Amino acid sequence: MAVKQRFDHRHILSLEDLSEADICLILQTAESLKEISERSIKKVPTLRGKTVVNFFFEPSTRTRLSFEIAAKRMSADTFNISASTSSIQKGETLIDTARNIMAMNPDVIIVRHSCAGVPGILADNIDASVINAGDGIHEHPSQCLLDMMTVRQKKGKIDGLTVAIVGDISHSRVAHSNIIGFSKMGAKVRVCGPSTMIPIGIEEMGAKVYGSLEEAIDGVDVVMALRIQKERQKDPLIPSFREYSRFFGITKRNIGAAKPDALIMHPGPMNRGVELDPDLADGPRSVILDQVTNGVAVRMALLYLILGGD
Amino acid sequence: MTGKAPMTSFQKMRGGDASLDAPLLFKNGRIIDPANRLDLNGDLFIENGRISWVRPSDKESSTVPDDTRTIDLDGRWILPGFIDMHVHLREPGEEYKETIESGSKSAAAGGFCGVACMPNTIPVNDCEAVTSFIKARARNGYCRVYPVGAISKGGKGEALAEFGEMRTAGAVAVSDDGRPVSDSQLMRRALEYCACHNLLLISHSEDLNLSRNGVMNEGPLSTKMGLRGIPRSAEEVMVYRDLSLAEFAKRPVHIAHVSTRESVSLIRRAKAGGCPVTAETAPHYFTLTEDAVEGYNTRAKMSPPLRTGDDVEAIREGLRDGTIDAIATDHAPHSDFEKDVEFEFAANGIIGLETAIPLALALVRDEIFNVTRLVELLSLNPARILGVEGGSLSPGSRADVTVIDPDTEFVYTKEEVVSKSRNSPFLGSELKGRAVLTIVGGRITFCGEEFQR
Numbered sequence A: 001m002a003v004k005q006r007f008d009h010r011h012i013l014s015l016e017d018l019s020e021a022d023i024c025l026i027l028q029t030a031e032s033l034k035e036i037s038e039r040s041i042k043k044v045p046t047l048r049g050k051t052v053v054n055f056f057f058e059p060s061t062r063t064r065l066s067f068e069i070a071a072k073r074m075s076a077d078t079f080n081i082s083a084s085t086s087s088i089q090k091g092e093t094l095i096d097t098a099r100n101i102m103a104m105n106p107d108v109i110i111v112r113h114s115c116a117g118v119p120g121i122l123a124d125n126i127d128a129s130v131i132n133a134g135d136g137i138h139e140h141p142s143q144c145l146l147d148m149m150t151v152r153q154k155k156g157k158i159d160g161l162t163v164a165i166v167g168d169i170s171h172s173r174v175a176h177s178n179i180i181g182f183s184k185m186g187a188k189v190r191v192c193g194p195s196t197m198i199p200i201g202i203e204e205m206g207a208k209v210y211g212s213l214e215e216a217i218d219g220v221d222v223v224m225a226l227r228i229q230k231e232r233q234k235d236p237l238i239p240s241f242r243e244y245s246r247f248f249g250i251t252k253r254n255i256g257a258a259k260p261d262a263l264i265m266h267p268g269p270m271n272r273g274v275e276l277d278p279d280l281a282d283g284p285r286s287v288i289l290d291q292v293t294n295g296v297a298v299r300m301a302l303l304y305l306i307l308g309g310d
Numbered sequence B: 001m002t003g004k005a006p007m008t009s010f011q012k013m014r015g016g017d018a019s020l021d022a023p024l025l026f027k028n029g030r031i032i033d034p035a036n037r038l039d040l041n042g043d044l045f046i047e048n049g050r051i052s053w054v055r056p057s058d059k060e061s062s063t064v065p066d067d068t069r070t071i072d073l074d075g076r077w078i079l080p081g082f083i084d085m086h087v088h089l090r091e092p093g094e095e096y097k098e099t100i101e102s103g104s105k106s107a108a109a110g111g112f113c114g115v116a117c118m119p120n121t122i123p124v125n126d127c128e129a130v131t132s133f134i135k136a137r138a139r140n141g142y143c144r145v146y147p148v149g150a151i152s153k154g155g156k157g158e159a160l161a162e163f164g165e166m167r168t169a170g171a172v173a174v175s176d177d178g179r180p181v182s183d184s185q186l187m188r189r190a191l192e193y194c195a196c197h198n199l200l201l202i203s204h205s206e207d208l209n210l211s212r213n214g215v216m217n218e219g220p221l222s223t224k225m226g227l228r229g230i231p232r233s234a235e236e237v238m239v240y241r242d243l244s245l246a247e248f249a250k251r252p253v254h255i256a257h258v259s260t261r262e263s264v265s266l267i268r269r270a271k272a273g274g275c276p277v278t279a280e281t282a283p284h285y286f287t288l289t290e291d292a293v294e295g296y297n298t299r300a301k302m303s304p305p306l307r308t309g310d311d312v313e314a315i316r317e318g319l320r321d322g323t324i325d326a327i328a329t330d331h332a333p334h335s336d337f338e339k340d341v342e343f344e345f346a347a348n349g350i351i352g353l354e355t356a357i358p359l360a361l362a363l364v365r366d367e368i369f370n371v372t373r374l375v376e377l378l379s380l381n382p383a384r385i386l387g388v389e390g391g392s393l394s395p396g397s398r399a400d401v402t403v404i405d406p407d408t409e410f411v412y413t414k415e416e417v418v419s420k421s422r423n424s425p426f427l428g429s430e431l432k433g434r435a436v437l438t439i440v441g442g443r444i445t446f447c448g449e450e451f452q453r
């Protein structure tokens, strides 16, 4: 079909809001924009005069930088605001904060926050477009889109593949977005981890739960390892990294169960030797660096589509 | 002034001119009084703050004094005054959310003649001085106020508070509401010590270790929304603990705001075995499910959290079969700036005094229980459980009366809210049935627009 598709979303809050067609359009757009990053002058004037605010309530270098580079490559003006304390501690409500940002008259606000739902609250209360750059343990849509872009590049498709996500599924916004996204695109998604890290009702989001790592990665096309933390907010989840690594770490030995050409992915930052063997992370099947490169392209595509470029 | 008559009016319990305490004759009401097994169409006469007589409409009324105010109720319901045994009035300490004056006014507007106020104020109501302060403030209010003292000093869960002195100052119960007692030995001693001072113990059953970091019911929806969950077990293990302690100590325990199916089952089984337990639930637990949280709606955030449809069904069954004895609102005012924030940072609780009657009436319309049971749940049982006067329309008793119009329909709007706070998930909802007159000690404290003179 040669019909040019329309992208009619003002905000990118959750993978749930995007249709299969929307996702295809984002990935196609990202592919065509990727070439810009390979030029010697890595800049196009597409978004000249537009203002993009990076509003990060939670420390993040990688995602913030990726969005910033994406905006700059398209000539948008960018501002970074980081707030390490929550708005309530400053005696200011989230809505007040949003109104203050609006004084800068931004076109897009990119939000990272430790609380689920914050991008949606901002979207409801301000005039600018909002992109969710990670909200609590809810979602991380641009990470999911860059993961899908990477898989599609390497495998030529997503439909029909089997993806295993291994680690703390309960507390991973990357896992949540990827389960929704990959399922929507026709992949089968398996999740695996210590039972303290598998949340109630994850099957309803489209994932199949596996208790053993060997079974989980048996015959899969993609293995995605998540960053592990021993405990979260005084909640003991695993006894030690050593024990985790012994039963759920991806190693050269157990990766044999996956397809011979299976991709190895990690959203970073990585605990080398805990969730993933360092040799695998740096080996030929690893696409971790492609993920970083594609991150910029996907974020350029989101800004471009949201700001109505044509 | 445009000359428009006021929509509704309020009178404080005390002060004002003598005409406020003139005799009252209610004619042509449906009088429902489970304590006296009455359900009849009739008249009720109040004089000198007490109920004089109740009689069927077809009987010839006896003569009444000249200064009597006669109100034709045209079939509306005359009920023994409603008592809400679980509210937060926020005074002392958080007067920006609510005061004893504003909270008691909200109670009057909702048809309540009395409220029991929980001790988690600032300072905590853990001693005679704070209890006396609340009683003194309540003299300037719109309904009776029954202070509930803290179980432990400072609500810290470490040492027993002075139950006897609080009782002397007017406390009717002790509770760990808002600050659950984790130490089971302290809970046991508290139950035993209540016996000396004839106090009820009201338990907010929550295992703080299990609920830690949680902000909504734990289940598929919390997973999908990326919010940390509070498992039902956080309530149920403590309900079981307190039932076991009550059984062992042979002392009554009252379980506050029951929210899960298993809690209802545990209480039902304990009652069948003779354990001296009573229980309450709040209108939101038999009306709403966790779905109300969708969209990160902080007006639906509370503790315990809203549960599932299955739990709602069990709560309704518990209300019907007598497992749950009372409906209490857990009226918990918070200002907008504590609710217009990230879901995880938002304060727990909702206001409830002004919406309890229509929400409870919905269950009567759904034939979950009948009107007699409604009166037991909102008047007779709370009075008996707290050991306070009220709950009946017996001649000679204090004239605390709630008159409701079960059929009037209204939209509960921000402008309509009488409480100082507006944190209700029912704002904008169409509700059916409400109080039209609230009478405390023979004086009309709340008068709906129908009866404006």
Ligand SMILES: [Zn+2]
Binding pocket: B177, B178, B204, B256, B257, B303, B304
């Ligand atoms: Zn409570």
